Amino acid sequence: GDSVTQMEGPVTLSEEAFLTINCTYTATGYPSLFWYVQYPGEGLQLLLKATKADDKGSNKGFEATYRKETTSFHLEKGSVQVSDSAVYFCALISDSWGKLQFGAGTQVVVTP
Amino acid sequence: DTGVSQNPRHKITKRGQNVTFRCDPISEHNRLYWYRQTLGQGPEFLTYFQNEAQLEKSRLLSDRFSAERPKGSFSTLEIQRTEQGDSAMYLCASSLSGGTGLYEQYFGPGTRLTVT
Numbered sequence: 461g462d463s464v465t466q467m468e469g470p471v472t473l474s475e476e477a478f479l480t481i482n483c484t485y486t487a488t489g490y491p492s493l494f495w496y497v498q499y500p501g502e503g504l505q506l507l508l509k510a511t512k513a514d515d516k517g518s519n520k521g522f523e524a525t526y527r528k529e530t531t532s533f534h535l536e537k538g539s540v541q542v543s544d545s546a547v548y549f550c551a552l553i554s555d556s557w558g559k560l561q562f563g564a565g566t567q568v569v570v571t572p
Numbered sequence: 573d574t575g576v577s578q579n580p581r582h583k584i585t586k587r588g589q590n591v592t593f594r595c596d597p598i599s600e601h602n603r604l605y606w607y608r609q610t611l612g613q614g615p616e617f618l619t620y621f622q623n624e625a626q627l628e629k630s631r632l633l634s635d636r637f638s639a640e641r642p643k644g645s646f647s648t649l650e651i652q653r654t655e656q657g658d659s660a661m662y663l664c665a666s667s668l669s670g671g672t673g674l675y676e677q678y679f680g681p682g683t684r685l686t687v688t
Contacts, residue, residue, distance in 0.1 A: 464614075492674050502681070503576075503663075503679045503680055503681045503682065504615070504663070504665075504679040505679070506676050506677070509674075509676075511674060549614050549615075551614070553674060557603075557620055557622075557627060557628060558603060558605070558620075558667060558669070558674060558675070558677065559605070559617045559620060559628065560605075560607070560615070560617065560665075560677065561617070562614030562615050562616070563614050564612065564613050564614050565612075565613070565614050
């Protein structure tokens with residue numbers, strides 16, 4: 461079946477550091493790929509998405525590129541802020557009903 | 573648009589009791605999803621409604637679980653004879669549908685269930 465694997469956390473960074481969270485997937489066909497973020501005490505929010513190979517999703521300084529050849533969708537941000545501290549989930553949709561399949565999540569802690 | 577709401581936010585129950593959760597989606601959204609999230613894991617799909625029709629159920633949804641969406645508006649998720657393994661955060665999400673596009677799922681804050 462379909463699955464998403466992402467790097468384990470917590471990832472601890474200093475403010476203004478570069479962030480990368482690795483995500484790889486296994487799916488039949490051509491899934492759409494997503495990054496969701498969960499800030500402390502809040503619900504899941506869509507951060508960015510990409511629906512086909514080589515698409516780049518971007519939002520709030522975060523970027524991720526859909527790499528079909530490596531089945532990856534790594535999340536990057538060039539300069540993190542304390543407010544980026546959250547849990548980040550990589551996810552995919554491979555059916556027509558929009559059922560999301562999530563990775564286990566990666567906690568990111570940014571210190572001043 | 574007040575977003576997706578879920579009630580209650582927290583529920584503590586004793587093993588063997590029945591519990592019911594409610595989800596109110598964004599009013600114009602015709603798709604509604606239930607997910608379950610345990611500590612340290614990502615959400616797992618439970619079931620999906622298109623309007624009032626329940627179109628898919630995960631194998632995670634045992635016969636103790638039932639979900640409804642009467643009139644295609646709010647939805648309820650009932651767990652009968654709760655077990656300690658049912659302790660989790662239950663998330664509801666809603667979205668539009670139509671055309672060939674993928675529409676964003678908006679998540680509610682979740683109901684945290686603790687079975688003692």
